[in-house]
Amino acid sequence: MISYIASFESSSARVPEVDLPASEPPELDLIWAPSQDVVNAQLAQLLRNGTIPDSVHAGNLEQGGMVLGGIGGDRVTIWAPMVEIVAAKPSMAWLTLTMLNGNICFYNGFGQRNSILRQNVSGWKLCFSVGITSDGRLALHAAHCNIERSIMHCDNEALKNFFTSAVSEWLRSLSDQVLRATGQDRVVLPRSSFLERVLKPLLLEPLEKCLNDQPDFMESREGQPHKIDEAETVNEKSGVDASLKNGERAVFTPTSNGWNYRDHVLLHWQEEGKTSHDRESEQELQFNITHSAPLDDKGIARPTVVVHGLLTRYEWDRVNQDLAPGRSRVYMGKGWARATLQWSLCLEFVARGHIGIQMRARKSLPVTDSGVGGMYIVSDPLLHLLNMHRIGTAWDGNACSLTAVQQEIVIPLESAFAAALQNALARLAPDLRLTPVDLLVNAQGDLEIRVVSAAG
Numbered sequence: 182m183i184s185y186i187a188s189f190e191s192s193s194a195r196v197p198e199v200d201l202p203a204s205e206p207p208e209l210d211l212i213w214a215p216s217q218d219v220v221n222a223q224l225a226q227l228l229r230n231g232t233i234p235d236s237v238h239a240g241n242l243e244q245g246g247m248v249l250g251g252i253g254g255d256r257v258t259i260w261a262p263m264v265e266i267v268a269a270k271p272s273m274a275w276l277t278l279t280m281l282n283g284n285i286c287f288y289n290g291f292g293q294r295n296s297i298l299r300q301n302v303s304g305w306k307l308c309f310s311v312g313i314t315s316d317g318r319l320a321l322h323a324a325h326c327n328i329e330r331s332i333m334h335c336d337n338e339a340l341k342n343f344f345t346s347a348v349s350e351w352l353r354s355l356s357d358q359v360l361r362a363t364g365q366d367r368v369v370l371p372r373s374s375f376l377e378r379v380l381k382p383l384l385l386e387p388l389e390k391c392l393n394d395q396p397d398f399m400e401s402r403e404g405q406p407h408k409i410d411e412a413e414t415v416n417e418k419s420g421v422d423a424s425l426k427n428g429e430r431a432v433f434t435p436t437s438n439g440w441n442y443r444d445h446v447l448l449h450w451q452e453e454g455k456t457s458h459d460r461e462s463e464q465e466l467q468f469n470i471t472h473s474a475p476l477d478d479k480g481i482a483r484p485t486v487v488v489h490g491l492l493t494r495y496e497w498d499r500v501n502q503d504l505a506p507g508r509s510r511v512y513m514g515k516g517w518a519r520a521t522l523q524w525s526l527c528l529e530f531v532a533r534g535h536i537g538i539q540m541r542a543r544k545s546l547p548v549t550d551s552g553v554g555g556m557y558i559v560s561d562p563l564l565h566l567l568n569m570h571r572i573g574t575a576w577d578g579n580a581c582s583l584t585a586v587q588q589e590i591v592i593p594l595e596s597a598f599a600a601a602l603q604n605a606l607a608r609l610a611p612d613l614r615l616t617p618v619d620l621l622v623n624a625q626g627d628l629e630i631r632v633v634s635a636a637g
Contacts, residue, residue, distance in 0.1 A: 187534060206601035207378040211609050213317040214367035217266040217274070220319060221568035223230060223363045225261040232358050234261060236283070242297075245342070245442040247287040249302075249347045255406055264311075272313050275330065278348060280305045285340055300340050306332040307348050310477055316610055317365025321356035324349060351617065356494060367634060370602075370628040376472070379601070380486065383594040385433050385470060388488070391580045391590075392432040398446040398464045399423075407460075413449035439471035439486075456500060463495040468581070474622035482622040484530040488586060492576055492631065493522040496566035500557060514555025518562035520569060520577045521548045532617035532630055536599040538591060542583055553561025606632065620637075 227233040236251035237257045250257035260279040267273045280302045289296035308330035312320035326349050333341050399416050402409055416423050419442055420432035433440035444466040452458040456585065464474065469489045474482035497517040501510040524544040531537050551562040562567050580589075606615040619631040 188551065195575075198481070202262060204606060205595045207382060209601050210371060210374060210600075211368045211370055211630075212604045213315065213365045213609070214369045214623075215272075216365060218369050219266050219366055220264045220266075220274070220317070220363060221261070221393050224264065224319075227359065227362055228259075229260045231360055233262070233355060237348060237351050238279075239351055242286055242288070243378065247285060247343050249344060250283055251286060254282075255284045255286055255299070260373070261380045269360075271602050272309050274313050274319070275327075276309045276311045276319075276324065276352075278307050278309070278352065285344060287340070295634075300335055300337070302333075304332070305334065305344070306405050307345060308351070309352060311346055314360075316361070316613070317359075319363040321353055321359055324352050324356075327633065333389040337394070337533075352606060364634065365533065366504060366631055368606070368615075368630050368632060370605075370624070372626045372628070372631065374624075379474065379594075379598055381471070383597055384486070384488070384590060387590045387593075388470075388586065389433050389442065392442060392466070392468065394580060396558045397428070398432065398444070398448075398466075401426070401462075402448060402450065406449045407452050410449045410451070413461075415447040417443065417445040418599075419443040433468075433470070436471075438473060439469065441469040441470075442466075456513070459499040459501070459525075461495070461497040463493075465491075465493040465496075474626070483567070484620060484622050484628055486528040488528070489523065489525045490539065490581065490583070490586075491521065493519065494567060494572060495519045496562070498557075498566060500555075512555065514553065514554045514557030515564060516551070516562040518555045518566040519549065519553040520563070520567055522571060522573065525585060525592070526586060530620055532600075532620035534616055534618065536602050536617060536620070538595045538598075540591060542587065544583055603632070610634075 198529075199605050203593045205272070224233065228235055236250060236257055238248075240248040252547050253346075257263060258279055258281040263277045263279075265275040265277075267275065278281040282301075283305045284299040284301055286297055286299055289298045308325060309324040311321075314320055326345050328345070333344065335341055371608050379637060411425055414425060416425055418429055418431035420434040421429040422427040423431075427526040431442055431444040433442045445464070447461065447463040449459075449461050452460060467490070470486065471489075472486045473577075475485055480481070495517070496519075497515070497530075500513045501513040502513050522545075524542065527541040529541075531539055548567065549563055549567075553562060577584070579585070606617070609615070612633045615632040615634055617630045617632050621631075623629040
């Protein structure tokens with residue numbers, strides 16, 4: 182009689198109750214994103230709505246002998262201020278003011294009040310060092326002009342000093358309005374924090390526990406009358422030094438873009454009798470977790486994690502006719518069968534008022550292969566060697582199945598991550614009620630979350 186071996190499918194077909202630890206929200210460290218595009222857009226809006234005047238007027242011709250701006254062609258108008266964030270010093274930025282047109286008016290010589298000269302300031306630029314607060318607001322109260330970065334098309338030091346002093350005072354006078362109206366709308370969760378504090382404890386570790394709670398295929402012949410041939414048997418477990426006897430279970434090992442889990446066992450034994458069998462039974466279980474940032478239809482990189490599970494089973498049986506003692510066995514035939522089952526689960530992390538996960542599942546039909554040779558009596562190796570119905574039913578119903586991973590791991594992951602992010606936002610800006618409204622991956626590979634305040 183041909184026998185087949187129990188394996189991964191020994192679990193019940195019903196999705197079991199999994200005794201996993203509660204998914205407590207991890208502690209996340211968020212920082213405000215140094216996005217100069219956001220600040221520049223805010224400054225441009227402040228100029229359009231009049232919070233920042235579009236012209237500069239300073240000085241008094243009668244009292245000081247010089248005036249910047251005026252009416253008509255003397256009016257000094259400005260472009261929208263432009264900010265350049267200093268990457269090495271996030272509390273500081275360079276702000277540049279560019280004059281669009283206008284004049285400095287001054288008397289021609291001491292005491293000559295009847296002759297007024299003009300110095301055109303079109304294209305003049307003043308560069309200021311300004312502050313950036315912890316929540317990304319622009320602080321102008323201590324704006325300081327950097328002459329080396331500035332451009333003034335004039336050789337008259339008195340005019341340049343007057344111009345620099347007048348514009349500096351004008352800019353600092355706007356500090357309260359600008360401070361209230363600016364601020365970052367993005368926070369950053371570093372990639373390392375996302376991997377180590379979210380994916381590893383909430384996805385990798387629960388999945389690894391589920392996998393290692395399954396029966397070890399290495400032990401599947403315990404209690405059977407025919408012992409395995411240890412010289413021909415293989416026990417490979419990822420991340421550990423497994424042997425035939427030490428009972429080590431596989432662990433996820435890091436890759437360039439995630440983690441891999443591999444449990445490979447090949448058992449070899451002989452079944453004696455009038456008709457003897459050389460048997461091999463092999464199982465390979467692989468789970469991969471990969472993280473990436475594919476582009477959506479708008480060209481925006483979105484944080485995505487794919488979980489892929491694969492089970493391969495192989496059975497081989499060689500039949501021999503035993504002859505009288507001292508004579509060699511006669512080969513009669515052989516049969517073999519192989520089956521591969523797999524599924525994948527794509528998790529796209531989104532933020533639409535709260536953090537969520539969009540799941541897209543794909544389960545492939547089993548891929549099978551088999552063959553017979555010689556006078557092998559089994560007509561259907563897939564049925565007699567593998568029992569495809571049993572393997573397929575168990576693959577869909579064990580604690581590491583597609584359904585179980587969705588229900589028992591991904592849903593708790595989503596809840597814990599959402600709670601962790603909300604806690605981190607509250608610590609980052611205790612006076613603001615921040616709500617996440619979009620989530621992407623920036624050029625550095627970090628998660629960038631756009632937020633709005635209660636008033637926004």
